[in-house]
């Protein structure tokens with residue numbers, strides 16, 4: 347029966363058929379984070395709006411158009427979190443984590459919210475996995491961050507992934523470069539899209555990201571910041587590259603790489619999966635040395651990334667199989683139902699995945715249902731304590747000793 351209610355535009359239900367693939371992504375990430383010492387952190391789903399205005403940046407698309415912002419009953423402006431880094435930096439400061447041994451290595455997973463036009467791989471509530479190393483400017487942390495995301499996508503088997511790498515330099519280097527870039531944009535103002543033209547002063551870097559043809563032509567001859575890196579910025583970038591090369595991680599320098607958040611400095615990176623079409627980025631991140639100071643803390647260099655779970659699942663193209671059952675306990679005789687449930691519980695305590703019929707089906711119905719749930723074997727309990735074991739693949743059935751059920755069902759077969 348169709349209900350008149352539907353999930354809100356841009357959102358979706360995770361049904362059991364999809365939940366397993368999703369859980370595998372989260373589990374794999376949790377294992378990778380645990381092995382590398384990135385401890386889990388969880389922050390609220392909403393924050394004061396100002397955190398994102400200051401943290402993400404007023405000139406960004408996220409703050410300008412994508413935030414779910416509302417006033418709460420106390421008249422405060424609240425925003426559903428569009429990203430995880432600013433909240434984690436807020437928590438880092440709020441809980442005095444700058445007093446701990448640095449860097450503080452954190453990881454997270456959870457829902458995020460952006461008011462975007464929904465399409466494949468782009469939702470209004472989506473889920474990210476992310477990692478942050480806060481309190482170090484070492485290129486080792488940049489390289490480790492990239493390694494973790496490489497490992498995640500690799501272990502999950504995401505096909506056709508390319509790592510794009512760039513550097514935005516330090517804020518001073520960037521300021522000088524931005525003047526040069528603005529001059530180039532102004533010299534070609536007539537050819538730019540309206541949106542880019544209006545933001546020459548506000549956010550000229552975003553022009554690299556434009557899908558407007560005229561703008562793209564202008565950007566093809568624009569100066570890039572990677573060419574302008576010098577001094578410590580150039581050394582830092584060279585060190586990150588050398589570390590990736592030592593680790594055998596392939597990458598492509600992308601001098602036009604910009605990210606949709608204002609807080610990045612130096613290293614930025616993006617993992618792109620060609621098979622995904624327009625929403626091709628599965629994850630990305632970079633260094634954000636100025637963010638914590640921007641939020642009122644001490645100068646604290648940091649690096650991190652976030653990956654979209656839905657984009658990873660889309661790239662994997664998996665409609666996941668169910669969890670698989672070691673056995674299904676069927677009853678040939680109604681009097682055996684109590685015994686079946688008790689036995690199922692016993693076998694579950696022994697670590698086996700076992701189901702029983704909860705719907706009063708006939709034996710034939712139970713066998714059909716066992717097949718439906720993917721049970722490898724069915725134990726049929728007969729009257730007087732007898733039992734038959736049926737292999738669902740071969741259809742072979744034989745009597746088994748009720749005293750040896752654990753071995754019979756637990757064993758390979």
Ligand code: ATP
Pocket residue numbers: 429460462467468469470471472473474605606625626627628629630631652653654655656657
């Ligand atoms: P895009 O250019 O695709 O909008 P973005 O630069 O806004 O991406 P980030 O803010 O870096 O993305 O977020 C990190 C990751 O989160 C992205 O690489 C993507 O996998 C995922 N992501 C971002 N926005 C959405 C969305 N609206 N729906 C689903 N996944 C998203």
Ligand code: MG
Pocket residue numbers: 606
């Ligand atoms: Mg975006």
